[in-house]
Amino acid sequence: MCEIKKAVQRTGSVLLFAIVLIVCICLAIYAKPAQAQEAELALISQNVIEDDGDLSPRIILEPYYYLTDRLGLWGYAYGEEEYASATVGPYYDFPFVNGEGLFEIGVAAGVETYPDDESGSYKYFSRFAGFASVDYKKFSFFSYYENGTSHDGWLRVFLDYHVTEHLALGVIHQTDDGTGPRITYTTATRIPLRIWVAPMFGEDDRVLMFSLEILFQKK
Numbered sequence: 001m002c003e004i005k006k007a008v009q010r011t012g013s014v015l016l017f018a019i020v021l022i023v024c025i026c027l028a029i030y031a032k033p034a035q036a037q038e039a040e041l042a043l044i045s046q047n048v049i050e051d052d053g054d055l056s057p058r059i060i061l062e063p064y065y066y067l068t069d070r071l072g073l074w075g076y077a078y079g080e081e082e083y084a085s086a087t088v089g090p091y092y093d094f095p096f097v098n099g100e101g102l103f104e105i106g107v108a109a110g111v112e113t114y115p116d117d118e119s120g121s122y123k124y125f126s127r128f129a130g131f132a133s134v135d136y137k138k139f140s141f142f143s144y145y146e147n148g149t150s151h152d153g154w155l156r157v158f159l160d161y162h163v164t165e166h167l168a169l170g171v172i173h174q175t176d177d178g179t180g181p182r183i184t185y186t187t188a189t190r191i192p193l194r195i196w197v198a199p200m201f202g203e204d205d206r207v208l209m210f211s212l213e214i215l216f217q218k219k
Contacts, residue, residue: 038219039065048177049208074106076129085112087129101136125150138162177209178202
């Protein structure tokens with residue numbers, strides 16, 4: 001009975017955290033201040049197939065909301081089994097080469113939660129993050145890094161060459177998963193759907209990562 005009670009408490013904590021997070025993101029995106037230009041929410045289902053065949057699913061939320069032509073708010077939320085984190089903060093655009101290129105940078109603060117090894121109860125730690133991205137003609141680069149009081153840093157990097165409007169080839173690196181080539185396809189539908197696959201090579205093993213992303217946009 002004690003084990004069942006602990007499991008229920010852990011599940012309830014994660015569900016409550018996720019519900020509050022989703023509500024806050026939706027309120028931020030669908031609010032309508034006069035200066036707002038546009039908003040985007042990427043709902044990402046990321047899955048990793050391990051060497052032994054086990055499947056490791058993750059959920060990622062990435063909202064972006066313009067307050068002015070260049071200044072906006074962004075967030076990054078990540079969840080997997082017995083772990084969740086979320087950060088939010090400002091970002092700013094820097095166009096270059098007469099507007100042909102765009103450099104973006106953002107910083108954020110938030111929280112992460114996971115169960116304590118001894119008690120099994122969920123603990124909360126502060127989290128800090130930043131991202132930088134560059135888009136120039138057919139090339140795009142994105143990097144995201146977060147760390148906090150738990151001292152467990154996490155880095156995610158993309159570099160892509162857009163062969164066509166809908167097809168891109170590139171490389172990806174993600175902490176704990178490795179580095180590898182990536183192929184991405186984006187549909188030409190009213191609500192874009194992005195699908196990508198990447199074989200990842202780490203220090204000790206190889207995994208296959210694939211992702212399905214739904215992009216909700218408001219202009």
